[in-house]
Every structure is written in C-alpha cells, then in structure tokens.
Amino acid sequence: MSATVPQHDLFGLRWRSVRLRLTVVGVATLFVALAVAGGLVLIVVYRSLTDAADEATSTRSQEIVDALARGGIGAVPPTELEPTDSIGVVQVLARDGTVLAASHERQRVRPLVTPVDAGVRRTVNDATFPGDGTEFRAVVRGVTTPDGTVLNVVVGAGEGHLHATVWTVFGVLCVVFPSILVVAAVTTYQLVGRALRPVEAIRAEVAEISRSGVARRVPVADTDDEIATLAVTMNEMLDALAFAREQQIRFVGDSSHELRSPLVTILGLLELAVRTGEPIDSGTVSTLLLPEAHRLRDLVDDLLLLARADEYGLRPSLDEVDLDDIVNDEVTRLDLTTDLDISATVLPVRAIGDRDQLGRVVRNLCDNAVRHARSAVAVTMAVEPDRVTVRVADDGPGIPADDRARVFGRFVRLDDSRDRRGGSGLGLSIVDEIVRAHHGTVTVSDTDGGGCSIEVSLPLRADQVDGSPPLSASR
Incomplete structure (x- = not known):
C-alpha cells in the first residue's frame, strides 16, 4: 500500500504542505502584529496632535482670561485675538452668548459653544458654526472682570488638519504594511523551503530505499540541529530494520534446514516402504522414525515459543x-x-x-x-x-x-x-x-x-x- 503524495495546485503550490502552512502562519502572525502596531501608531499620532492642539488653545485662552481679569475686554491685546496655524477661532462672549470680540468678522455672528459660569473650563469636540461644516476642538473658560461682569473666552483649533494628518499616516501604513507582508511571505517561504530541504532529501532517500530494497542510508546534514538528529535517528532505525531483516532471513533459512533434516529421514523411510511393499519394522520405528518425529515436534515447539517471545x-x-x-x-x-x-x-x-x-x-x-x-x-x-x-x-x-x-x-x-x-x-x-x-x-x-x-x-x-x-x- 503506497501513501498518497500531495499534488501541486494553483501556482505550483501544495496547499497542505508544511512549507506553505508555516508561511501562512508566519504571515498571518505578522499581519496581526502589523495591524495592532498600525492601530497603536494611529492612536499615538492622533493623541499627540490633540494634545498639541489642547496645549495651544489652553495657553491662548489662559492669556486672554488673565487679561480680562485684570482690566476687562479693553485689556486684551489685539494679537491675542489673531488666528495662527494651530488656532482657528478666538471669541470673547458675554454671559448671554453675545460675541463681543472674535478673530474674524464672520465669527462675530454666533458663538461657537455655549457659555459657562465664571471659573469653569470645558473642552468641546467637533464644535461648528451654523451653516459651516468646519469642525473645531475648542476650550471655553468663564472669567469675572474687575467690574463683576462674567465673560467667556473661546479658543478653538481646527480638527481638519488633525484628521488629514491621521488619514495620511493611515494611507502610508496601508502602502508600507502590505509591502512588508509580501516581502515577509516570499522570504519566509524561501527560508522554510531551504530549512526543509534536508527533510525532503531524507524523504526521497527513504522512498528510494522502500522501492529498491537496497540497504542505503539517508544523508545527515552537517548542521547539528533537529533535522540532523532526525536523520541520525532515521539511520539508526534503518540499521535496526536491516539487522532484523537479516535475522529474519537467517532464521527462516536455518529453520527450514532444521525442519528438513527429520522430514527427509521420515519421508525416505516411508517412500522406501512404499517402493518395497514391506512394512517398516518396529526396530526402525523406535530407532529412526520415532526419534526423528520427536525431534521434529520439539523443533516446532521451540520455534513457536520463540515466535511468541518475539511478538508478545x-x-x-x-x-x-x-x-x-x-x-x-x-x-x-x-x-x-x-x-x-x-x-x-x-x-x-x-x-x-x-x-x-x-x-x-x-x-x-x-x-x-x-x-x-x-x-x-x-x-x-x-x-x-x-x-x-x-x-x-x-x-x-x-x-x-x-x-x-x-x-x-x-x-x-x-x-x-x-x-x-x-x-x-x-x-x-x-x-x-x-x-x-x-x-x-x-x-x-x-x-x-x-x-x-x-x-x-x-x-x-x-x-x-x-x-x-x-x-x-x-x-
């Protein structure tokens, strides 16, 4: 009975081969690792950008709050109301939501966020002006001026550049990571194939030994690793099988010779009696036939005992x-x-x-x-x-x-x-x-x-x- 050898399938690959399975497992593991790493990178980038935006808005809002607390709205320098690359909107609001000052004229119409009480600080995500889809990450602070008026300072950073940066990083990862996976897959497939080459040599040699029956041995790689140990163990097994085969052949030959000797004696006397037509005398029976029959019986008993010892x-x-x-x-x-x-x-x-x-x-x-x-x-x-x-x-x-x-x-x-x-x-x-x-x-x-x-x-x-x-x- 011969074993079925897996056949090559699409692209010449054996889909159930150890080589391909190890490659798939390795690439799948790398994919999971890269996906986790990519997710962490995006989270870190987003958190870094939002932290930078919060730092900028908090600093600017604190400066304006300090100026309002010292001398009211007139004490706020015009430069504090100007937008920058990181700050997109600045508003000073009355307690009822009226915009008293802003970084742009169009931002004087409506407040970006709802005012808060004096001493309160609140961060608002995705804040927008009515009719404008631009989103801001804003901080609003309540402050009391020297005349007792409660004012609010709103400073917001546009979220568009934050999202754009995150999406840019995501796009780069989507290009780089698949390239890494492809390179890793090809490299792993080649390296695993090279590592398994001695195993294939062992398999081919054992198959040839099975077909030819020649007492050969499998090659032992000079690597001192598990595959070399496998080859040494395989050769030891082949040595044991060869020894057992030689013992079996010798045992069968010797058994046949030993069984033949008493049978030849018994058959010779019986054939002689048939040819001469005379019965075998009791002396011949007692001196030749019976001892040879006993010898044959004892030999069969011995062989059966040794066969049982070998098997069980x-x-x-x-x-x-x-x-x-x-x-x-x-x-x-x-x-x-x-x-x-x-x-x-x-x-x-x-x-x-x-x-x-x-x-x-x-x-x-x-x-x-x-x-x-x-x-x-x-x-x-x-x-x-x-x-x-x-x-x-x-x-x-x-x-x-x-x-x-x-x-x-x-x-x-x-x-x-x-x-x-x-x-x-x-x-x-x-x-x-x-x-x-x-x-x-x-x-x-x-x-x-x-x-x-x-x-x-x-x-x-x-x-x-x-x-x-x-x-x-x-x-």
Whole structure:
C-alpha cells in the first residue's frame, strides 16, 4: 500500500504542505502584529496632535482670561485675538452668548459653544458654526472682570488638519504594511523551503530505499540541529530494520534446514516402504522414525515459543515453585538415560516463576551439557538471601570467551570442537528468553577442567519479578 503524495495546485503550490502552512502562519502572525502596531501608531499620532492642539488653545485662552481679569475686554491685546496655524477661532462672549470680540468678522455672528459660569473650563469636540461644516476642538473658560461682569473666552483649533494628518499616516501604513507582508511571505517561504530541504532529501532517500530494497542510508546534514538528529535517528532505525531483516532471513533459512533434516529421514523411510511393499519394522520405528518425529515436534515447539517471545514477550504464570524438585527430576532423568557420570548438589528452595518454563530451562541446560560432555556432568544449586542459582557444567571442549555472548543466539554454529551433535541450536536461546522473562540472568564460564559451565540466577521474592518482563532479545 503506497501513501498518497500531495499534488501541486494553483501556482505550483501544495496547499497542505508544511512549507506553505508555516508561511501562512508566519504571515498571518505578522499581519496581526502589523495591524495592532498600525492601530497603536494611529492612536499615538492622533493623541499627540490633540494634545498639541489642547496645549495651544489652553495657553491662548489662559492669556486672554488673565487679561480680562485684570482690566476687562479693553485689556486684551489685539494679537491675542489673531488666528495662527494651530488656532482657528478666538471669541470673547458675554454671559448671554453675545460675541463681543472674535478673530474674524464672520465669527462675530454666533458663538461657537455655549457659555459657562465664571471659573469653569470645558473642552468641546467637533464644535461648528451654523451653516459651516468646519469642525473645531475648542476650550471655553468663564472669567469675572474687575467690574463683576462674567465673560467667556473661546479658543478653538481646527480638527481638519488633525484628521488629514491621521488619514495620511493611515494611507502610508496601508502602502508600507502590505509591502512588508509580501516581502515577509516570499522570504519566509524561501527560508522554510531551504530549512526543509534536508527533510525532503531524507524523504526521497527513504522512498528510494522502500522501492529498491537496497540497504542505503539517508544523508545527515552537517548542521547539528533537529533535522540532523532526525536523520541520525532515521539511520539508526534503518540499521535496526536491516539487522532484523537479516535475522529474519537467517532464521527462516536455518529453520527450514532444521525442519528438513527429520522430514527427509521420515519421508525416505516411508517412500522406501512404499517402493518395497514391506512394512517398516518396529526396530526402525523406535530407532529412526520415532526419534526423528520427536525431534521434529520439539523443533516446532521451540520455534513457536520463540515466535511468541518475539511478538508478545514471554509472560510467565508466576507462582511459588519448588526449584529443587525440578532440578532433582532432571538429574534423575540424566542418570537413567545417559552413561555419563552425573553429580548433583540439590538444595531445598522455593522460587517465584512458571514451573513449566523453569523446567524447560533446566532440561535445556542439562541436554546441552550431555551433548558436549566427555564423561561427566555436574549440577549444583546455591542459595543467597534474595536469589537462587542453578549451575550446569560439563567436561567438554568449553566455549571460547569471544563466542560466549553468541551462544544464546538462534541457530548459532560454533567451531567443530563444540558442534551441536543433533541439537537444533535453539535450546540456549529459549533458556535466555525464559530466564529474562523471570528477571533473571544467564552467564557462561569455564570449568576447572576446561569444560563449559552455564549458570542461571533467579529471584526468590515476588517483588523482584513484579511488572512486565523484558522484551525479547531478538527485537
């Protein structure tokens, strides 16, 4: 089943690509930031202009109020009534609203704002003369002259230039900000594409590996960043997959070879009986057919156990087990079935584990020792406060130190001095799987006479085997 690759759409862009999505997110974020910044700029500009206008109108109105308070309307200098660039209207009003003085003759007709009481100051926005659309931001102050007359001073700044300035700034922002967004979008798209180029190289290489099946590796960028770490991790995964594939191929080949041997023997005898028309005698059945059938059965059982260990991990049924009974049964079996000198040191001890699986461990160790022993096999037990050990030793050729870690592999073949002599090569693999599932350890060493000693150490307490067992070593 192949994955669907996103197709190019309008303008050659892949609308669901990470590159485009990152660009869109970046530009959208920048747009929001620029919009907020633009709004703040407009507010600051408007506030600055209004503050400047209020400062000008307040200063002028205060000067006129001071002059009125000193000597009435006659004490106001004519220059105080003249308009400037920032002040568009100046009026002196009577309490009833009559315009007594103004900056322009046309402003003498009507007051700009309603008069206020003496001592009151008020700011008015968007004030206009009737029939004139010009808006003013005005300040009106009430003052009492020396003769007791209440007059009002009105000073207003035209709002037209304030609004024009704000709109000009807004127009500039509307031109500049989109240009910034376009430049940012193009730059972000290019930079993200450049940053993701190693990822695309990794994807293309993995796709090529998937198509060709060649054991290649993805390129690692010399950047020491997350993408380089991804490439290293990908190569580690490819190494693990290649190793697993090699192990699988070897396992299938070795399994086929091991299964073929007893099948060839059984089929050969059956075909011989068919060709000759004579029945197979009981001696041939007991010496050839039955042992080969048992060997075939045991091999299939071993393969099934290892397959379960690979897929799910062995999960022993934990209970208290009389380990000394298991060891004693195996020692008795060896005495009855072999001509070797069997010695044993059996100690009464109870361990936590699966009786059937632990029995298989001891049996496989004993069978391995018998297979390679010259004349003697020794089985010894030792008990520590929290662990028990079972040691099975033979006086055979021993195992070289460099090969001791390999003997627990599946179908491992050592040199001819310690061949399998009819074994399937799975016994010690099964021992390793079961012991690790019981949170124990297996070690290989030499005996004093040069043979091989395999020691299994198992926990005695239930709290030492709580939790999930370790995964299969083949994983």
